[in-house]
Every structure is written in C-alpha cells, then in structure tokens.
Amino acid sequence: MAGKPKLYYFNGRGRMESVRWLLAAAGVEYEEKLFKTAEEFENLVKGGKLMYQQVPMVEMDGMCIVQTRAILKYIAAKYDLYGKDLKERAFIDMYVEGMRDLNDMIMFFPFSLPEEKQKNLSYILERATERFFPVYEKALKDHGKNYLVGNQLSWADIQLLEIILMVEEIKSDALSAFPKLQEFKVRVSKLPRIQKFLQPGSQRKPPMDAAGLEVAKNIFKF
Numbered sequence: 613m614a615g616k617p618k619l620y621y622f623n624g625r626g627r628m629e630s631v632r633w634l635l636a637a638a639g640v641e642y643e644e645k646l647f648k649t650a651e652e653f654e655n656l657v658k659g660g661k662l663m664y665q666q667v668p669m670v671e672m673d674g675m676c677i678v679q680t681r682a683i684l685k686y687i688a689a690k691y692d693l694y695g696k697d698l699k700e701r702a703f704i705d706m707y708v709e710g711m712r713d714l715n716d717m718i719m720f721f722p723f724s725l726p727e728e729k730q731k732n733l734s735y736i737l738e739r740a741t742e743r744f745f746p747v748y749e750k751a752l753k754d755h756g757k758n759y760l761v762g763n764q765l766s767w768a769d770i771q772l773l774e775i776i777l778m779v780e781e782i783k784s785d786a787l788s789a790f791p792k793l794q795e796f797k798v799r800v801s802k803l804p805r806i807q808k809f810l811q812p813g814s815q816r817k818p819p820m821d822a823a824g825l826e827v828a829k830n831i832f833k834f
C-alpha cells in the first residue's frame with residue numbers, strides 16, 4: 613500500500629498552494645516536508661530527487677514529480693477531477709491556465725518594489741475584474757450547471773475558488789459585480805472536503821507576510 617503523498621516545499625503558499633488545494637479537494641491526506649533554511653533546501657537538492665534542482669516536488673506513486681503543472685495534472689487525472697473527455701479537459705486547461713496567470717501576479721506581488729506596490733495592486737484588481745472573472749461568470753451563466761465544466765467538480769472549480777479567495781484577500785468586495793461567482797463561492801466552499809480545508813489548523817497556508825518573504829528570499833536566494 614503506497615504511503616501518503618509527500619510535498620516538499622517551504623512553509624508558504626508560493627507555487628505549492630494549488631497542489632495543497634487539489635489534494636484536499638480529492639480527499640487525499642498528505643505529508644509536508646517544509647524546509648526552513650537554504651541549507652535544508654541544498655541538502656534536498658544534493659539528495660538527487662529534484663529533476664531540475666527546484667521545488668515544488670511531490671513524492672507519490674513511486675515518483676518524484678516536479679513542475680507545478682505536471683503535479684496538478686497528474687493529481688487531477690488520478691482523482692477524476694480532469695473532465696470526462698478531451699473537450700472537457702481542454703476547457704479545464706483553458707480555465708486553469710487563465711487562473712494561473714492571475715495567481716502568478718498575486719504570488720509575486722509581495723516582491724514588488726515599495727514605490728510600485730499600489731500600481732501593481734491596481735493592475736491585479738483590474739485584470740481580475742475586467743479580464744478573468746468575467747470569463748468565469750459567463751461560463752457559469754452559459755453552462756447553467758453548478759460547475760465550470762461538465763456536471764461534476766473538476767480541477768477548474770478548485771482553482772477558481774482558490775483564486776477568488778486570494779483576490780478577496782486583496783479587495784473584500786471583488787465579487788460585487790459577479791453574482792454567479794458569489795453563488796459558486798458559497799456552494800463550493802460548503803463541500804465537506806473544501807470546508808475542512810478552509811478551517812483554521814488545516815494545511816492551507818496564510819498570505820505571504822514580510823517574515824515569510826524574508827524566509828523565501830533566504831532559502832531561494834532571490
């Protein structure tokens with residue numbers, strides 16, 4: 613019997629948070645190997661398990677999977693969160709890739725120069741509310757079902773809830789013009805596995821703060 617997946621990363625969201633969300637939505641328990649220092653990370657690199665000497669890395673099913681998209685695709689396919697056919701999979705990919713574009717803007721925002729923070733924040737919110745959220749609002753409206761793709765929960769729904777909550781951390785009323793997204797957020801947040809992941813004390817990580825940023829900079833030598 614294979615053991616639980618092991619997630620190798622630092623104690624922050626970074627590029628691993630979407631993996632945490634997807635495993636939680638799949639109902640899969642996992643262990644975290646959270647390194648705190650550059651030395652610990654270098655020892656992991658020396659151990660030879662990192663194909664490109666980079667993390668995130670997820671050890672599962674006898675593999676050391678690296679590259680966040682590769683990890684997410686494997687988990688989505690394995691746990692029936694990747695649509696029922698190629699066309700559904702294509703829509704899931706289109707949706708999650710757009711969400712990744714927005715996620716990357718938010719993920720790297722803490723690295724903004726002080727004099728650019730306000731400009732960058734405005735840019736993130738403009739893109740979220742003018743480019744990305746309208747796509748998912750329309751998709752929910754046109755599809756007329758509870759989920760973005762097909763008639764069951766998929767990776768795209770999990771990623772959408774994650775990005776909605778991240779944008780609301782920046783601007784709490786970000787969904788004010790998106791009634792379908794508001795309904796979606798309430799509905800998906802109530803799914804038992806998601807509800808459990810959203811509870812305090814879960815393996816979900818908080819937004820990056822100044823201390824966490826310094827840890828990441830020290831580990832990865834930004």
Ligand SMILES: COc1ccc(CSC[C@H](NC(=O)CCCN)C(=O)NCC(=O)O)cc1
Pocket residue numbers: 624625626627665666667668679680719720722820828832
């Ligand atoms: C707060 O947001 C972040 C974003 C990224 C990171 C660093 S993730 C670790 C990095 N991995 C990658 O760049 C993977 C890219 C694959 N396409 C890493 O392992 N850096 C070490 C190195 O590149 O040598 C930390 C906090």
